[in-house]
Amino acid sequence: MTRIKICCIASIEEAKMAINCGASALGLVSKMPSGPGVISEELISNIAESIPPGISSFLLTSLQNVDEIIQQQKYCKTNTIQLCDRLIEGTHLELKNTLPGIKIVQVIHVNDEDSILEAIDVSNYVDAILLDSGNQKLDVKVLGGTGKTHDWTISKKIVESVNVPVFLAGGLNSENVLDAIQQVRPFGVDICSGVRTNGKLDKSKLKQFVVNVNSFQRYA
Numbered sequence: 370m371t372r373i374k375i376c377c378i379a380s381i382e383e384a385k386m387a388i389n390c391g392a393s394a395l396g397l398v399s400k401m402p403s404g405p406g407v408i409s410e411e412l413i414s415n416i417a418e419s420i421p422p423g424i425s426s427f428l429l430t431s432l433q434n435v436d437e438i439i440q441q442q443k444y445c446k447t448n449t450i451q452l453c454d455r456l457i458e459g460t461h462l463e464l465k466n467t468l469p470g471i472k473i474v475q476v477i478h479v480n481d482e483d484s485i486l487e488a489i490d491v492s493n494y495v496d497a498i499l500l501d502s503g504n505q506k507l508d509v510k511v512l513g514g515t516g517k518t519h520d521w522t523i524s525k526k527i528v529e530s531v532n533v534p535v536f537l538a539g540g541l542n543s544e545n546v547l548d549a550i551q552q553v554r555p556f557g558v559d560i561c562s563g564v565r566t567n568g569k570l571d572k573s574k575l576k577q578f579v580v581n582v583n584s585f586q587r588y589a
Contacts, residue, residue, distance in 0.1 A: 371550055371582050372557030374427065374536060375564065375575070377406025377514065381419045383570045390572070391579040394425035396559065397447060401431045404514035405568070406561055413445045427451045427474065431512055435459025439467050449474060449496075453512040454505060461494035472496040474536070476512070477527070478503040479519040485526050492531035499559060500524045502539030516540055516562045524553045543577040550585045558582060 375387040376396030384395055397413040398406040406429075408416075417426045428447040431454050432438045438459075442450055449472040450464070464473055474497045477488045488498055502519040503511045518540035528535045534556035537549060542563035550558065564575045 371555065371585055372536070373579060373582055374425070374538075374557055374559040375561075375570075376427075376429070376538070376559055377561040377565070378416060379406065379408055379570075380412075381416055384416050384420060386570055386572060387575065388421070388424055390575045391583070392424070394427060394449070394557065394559075395420060396427045396429055396451065396561070397445070398429045398514075399431070399441065399445070401429070401453070401512055401514075402510045404512065406514055410441065410445055413447070417445060417447045425449050425472070429453055429513070431510075433457040435463050435467075438464065442468060442471060448472065451499060452476060453501075453503070454510065461491070465494075474499050476501050476503070478505060478512075479523050479527075479539075480504065482523060482526075484523055485530060488527045488535075489530050492533045495533060497534040497536060497556070498527070498531060499536040499538055500527060500555075501559075513538070514561055518545070518549075521549060521552045524555070528554055541578075543574065543581050546578060547581050547585055550582065 372393045374394035375392040378395045420426045426447040427449045428445050429451045451474045453476045473495045475491045475495045476499045502515045502517045536557040536559045537555040538559035541560045
């Protein structure tokens with residue numbers, strides 16, 4: 370089964386809706402340089418506490434200092450950390466050793482084939498990789514929530530080149546997700562804006578997205 374991660378969860382009610390519709394992971398967005406879905410760390414902690422066992426709670430962080438990330442996770446109490454930018458102080462191994470039992474997911478922003486080498490290198494130190502359509506080179510970094518797809522042929526090469534699970538994000542919606550899964554064959558898919566209307570989680574869009582993701586199992 371292709372796992373479904375619903376990102377930009379903004380309340381306990383949205384978390385319950387996503388889980389009831391079939392999500393196996395929820396994304397909780399902390400402070401970012403740009404993009405949608407940012408909520409307070411206090412709210413992240415409250416939502417994470419409400420998520421039942423068996424559902425992954427992802428803390429999306431733009432921090433690049435391992436010590437700061439550790440303190441943020443200890444406050445927010447999620448079971449997974451999604452690193453939306455590259456680490457510049459400290460290592461993935463330090464994170465894993467200090468936070469045993471907490472999964473570490475590194476985001477790779479797919480801009481060109483250099484992303485393949487970046488993914489292969491980091492795959493040795495993390496529990497999973499998430500492929501997104503951001504750009505760290507802009508004056509104001511874009512670390513997710515773009516609503517734009519990237520080159521899925523590169524994503525496919527990454528999936529084939531690493532030995533850890535790979536989530537696919539970036540511009541997914543109910544219309545293109547089946548094609549994305551068929552092309553890339555990711556472990557999971559990740560969506561934010563594609564299941565929202567006026568910024569709010571839309572139950573009908575969410576249900577249709579889940580139906581279309583699950584249809585791959587029948588035709589694969």
